[in-house]
Amino acid sequence: MNIFLAQQNYHIGNFEANTKKIIEAINEAKSRNADLIIFSELCVCGYPPRDFLEFEDFIEKSYRALDEIKQYTENIGVLVGAPARNLQYDGKDLFNAVFLLHEKEIKAEIHKTLLPTYDVFDEDRYFEPAYEWNVIEFRGKRLAVTICEDIWNLGDNPLYRVCPMDLLMEQQPDLMINLSASPFDYTHYEDRKAIIKANVLKYKLPMFYCNAVGSQTEIVFDGGSFIFDKDANIIKVFPLFEEIVDGLKLNADNTFSESIIEKADELPTHELNPERLIPSLNxxxxxxxxxxxxxxxxxxxxxxxxxxxxxxxxxxxxxxxxxxxxxxxxxxxxxxxxxxxxxxxxxxxxxxxxxxxxxxxxxxxxxxxxxxxxxxxxxxxxxxxxxxxxxxxxxxxxxxxxxxxxxxxxxxxxxxxxxxxxxxxxxxxxxxxxxxxxxxxxxxxxxxxxxxxxxxxxxxxxxxxxxxxxxxxxxxxxxxxxxSLPDYSILDQILYQYIEQRKGPNEIKSLGFDTALVDRTLKLVNINEYKRNQFCPIIRVSPKAFGVGRRVPIVGKYLI
The missing domain is CATH 3.40.50.620 (HUPs)
Structure with missing residues (x-):
């Protein structure tokens, strides 16, 4: 089966432009004899749509876009992300969904299970989590389709109610597919690669991972999509910060004929956000x-x-x-x-x-x-x-x-x-x-x-x-x-520990920083929240940026 990924830059709410871009990628994949093409999370409407999801007209336009896209699927399978109405279960009105379009019809609908509510994410505000988990049958292959966060729980985190891949494995899938909108920060790319590797090592299945690219106000998506073989070797890496439509042939025995780019034992181990005084930038x-x-x-x-x-x-x-x-x-x-x-x-x-x-x-x-x-x-x-x-x-x-x-x-x-x-x-x-x-x-x-x-x-x-x-x-x-300020080489380390690592004053002092300097610095941060609250959007490149991902009370007493 020839499987392609479409790593594309979408515009939130611009259904006409997004639909055109998706159709162009489908046509390119068809011209290259693709059987299936995979797009990124909520590609039809753009990610993150936030309160646009509360407008019925927005949801109507999303469904009309799906209707247009499916007209181009007479001889190719298409996996696209879009909001789906919740017509069966109690709870919120929408699911964060993936639709399988084929033969000009919607053949299957998959719902996201693990809805992130940290940092820049607030998906639980809008979406209902999945209630059922089903492998998709397509052209002789059984596809385990998940959405972004669903692969970040390997069944070892008690905060999550289920592990979607564990449930899908009961139906004996042939490969894993993940549609993602995973933002860039200067610590995240290797973490993301590591978590995908951990999934492949656990489930022993090839992984097609499609990530979004492009900037949405303050959030930057870097792309960097991957294709892994069943042994956790990287077979294909998509470029960072570029749009591209490309893919590989998955053989009948779930192997690839292409050369290995990066062997499994060369990949980073699954250690998320290792503690650093302050990381050097890539x-x-x-x-x-x-x-x-x-x-x-x-x-x-x-x-x-x-x-x-x-x-x-x-x-x-x-x-x-x-x-x-x-x-x-x-x-x-x-x-x-x-x-x-x-x-x-x-x-x-x-x-x-x-x-x-x-x-x-x-x-x-x-x-x-x-x-x-x-x-x-x-x-x-x-x-x-x-x-x-x-x-x-x-x-x-x-x-x-x-x-x-x-x-x-x-x-x-x-x-x-x-x-x-x-x-x-x-x-x-x-x-x-x-x-x-x-x-x-x-x-x-x-x-x-x-x-x-x-x-x-x-x-x-x-x-x-x-x-x-x-x-x-x-x-x-x-x-x-x-x-007016401490030396930046010291100040930046204290700030990183407080803002990115969320360490309190005693923890920071235990790292060897001067007690008075730590107290002074943290007080400066907290008493100036009112200024930052009036600041313009900031391009996010760190694990914790000022803005939508860091919500601190202006009138809070903590450390003042």
């Missing part, structure tokens, strides 16, 4: 995820041009380089807005960067605007000493200017704040925290430096001085970030 994957996040956000929202404030600092430099890669340098406008406290070399560095990237840029000096604010505020401020108030006026002046240009010329403002700053509140609401999309908001400061070095891997794009100089907001004379 830098090319993170770079690709961020570029895809920017590009898809703009394309799917019908935006074409971006703008950002270019300060001559590392964060704006990396953001600018990523945006130019994603959108084309001609579509990214940099605005340099030096204040009375900006150093000349910062302006020079920002100019050099834009010249290296060949993107348009403008210089607007904010000294006069800043001083007019101070003059108007003088009767109220009196002779009080310089403070954060004067610093924030500069930042908000810049925010006003760059948003004015964005409004006038239909740009979308890219935010340049990094995760270390967002975690500790080192930013100005309605100033440098303004923006339509947070590009680096899930990258700690030291990870931003890793990205800068990667961008310069072949030639100097980001001027060396930007990378080497001490980071500074330049909002007062001789200011450095270290005046």
């Amino acid at each position: 830098i090319d994957e993170v770079y690709s995820a961020l570029v895809m996040g920017i590009r898809d956000y703009f394309n799917k929202m019908n935006f074409s041009k971006a703008i950002l404030g270019s300060s001559g600092g590392i964060d704006s430099a990396v953001t600018l380089a990523l945006a130019c890669d994603a959108l084309g340098a001609e579509n990214v406008r940099a605005i340099l807005m030096p204040s009375p406290y900006s150093t000349s070399h910062s302006v020079d560095d920002a100019v050099e960067l834009s010249k290296n990237l060949n993107n348009p840029y403008d210089i607007i000096h904010i000294k006069n605007i800043y001083e007019s604010f101070l003059q108007e505020l003088k009767p109220i401020f009196n002779d009080l000493p310089f403070s954060v108030a004067e610093e924030n006026i500069q930042s908000r002046t810049r925010g006003n200017l760059v948003m004015a240009i964005a409004n006038k010329f239909n740009y979308i403002l890219l935010n340049t704040s990094n995760k270390s700053e967002l975690a500790t509140g080192y930013g100005t609401l309605y100033g440098d925290m303004a923006g339509g999309l947070g590009v680096l908001g899930d990258c700690y400061k030291m990870q931003v430096y890793e990205l800068a070095k990667y961008i310069n891997r072949e030639k100097e794009i980001i001027p060396r001085h930007i990378i080497d100089k001490a980071p500074s907001a330049e909002l007062r004379p001789n200011q450095k970030d270290s005046d």
Whole structure:
């Protein structure tokens, strides 16, 4: 049997575009003599549809799309993901389902059992879990079809009520198929490979695993679909961050004629999320995820041009380089807005960067605007000493200017704040925290430096001085970030333990960090939740990003 996988980039709620893409993949597979083609989880409507699922019109459109797709299945089997109405059982109105389409009919319907409710997932809010488990008969093969999370329980987790594959094995399937929408993060790819391997080792069946690709606002799907033989060797790996339709022939004896790409004993063992002080990045994957996040956000929202404030600092430099890669340098406008406290070399560095990237840029000096604010505020401020108030006026002046240009010329403002700053509140609401999309908001400061070095891997794009100089907001004379924050190399490790690893203060201190520093850092994180709650969407690349996957009370007392 020739079995193909369609690793595709869908647009949530864009049924016309998704249906066209699915039909094109079916036709390509048919032209290559495929017997069966497998798509990813909820491909018909796009994943995650969230509260769109509460609209009956949305569900109607999904079923109409299925009706259109099945007209192309006269001589090929098609497994597609879509919401299905719950017409038989008590509970929620919908199932997260897979439909087998063949001979222009719906031949079978499979429901997802294990509905994730952690991090960015909230499927139990919308879907009812499966009540029955059946192998699908197709062209002489018995298919054990599961959906994403259903293979993450190997029967050893008491939190799950059932193990779907254990139940399906009672019906003696010939192979396993999993339709997935498993997001990218810089610790997850190897974990995912390991869990698929663990399934194959347990059940001794080939596995066809199809994952989604593409970015949906903050969530990035990396693709990386797999085909495993029954001995847990990888026979085919699909590329990361690319759309592709391809497959293999499964022989009658459930073997493959193709060469093994990666042997089972070379694969990582099944250890999910091993404890790390802070992981090193697979830098090319993170770079690709961020570029895809920017590009898809703009394309799917019908935006074409971006703008950002270019300060001559590392964060704006990396953001600018990523945006130019994603959108084309001609579509990214940099605005340099030096204040009375900006150093000349910062302006020079920002100019050099834009010249290296060949993107348009403008210089607007904010000294006069800043001083007019101070003059108007003088009767109220009196002779009080310089403070954060004067610093924030500069930042908000810049925010006003760059948003004015964005409004006038239909740009979308890219935010340049990094995760270390967002975690500790080192930013100005309605100033440098303004923006339509947070590009680096899930990258700690030291990870931003890793990205800068990667961008310069072949030639100097980001001027060396930007990378080497001490980071500074330049909002007062001789200011450095270290005046307000601990050294980033230590700060980032503490933040990672608290945010990603969810360790409490005593656990973090036991790792050898200074007691006072831990207390100070965690207090900064918690008292600044109100700022992050007003922040724009952030491209997610870590196991725990600020945003929909981390819901912390603003008025909570914990550690304050």
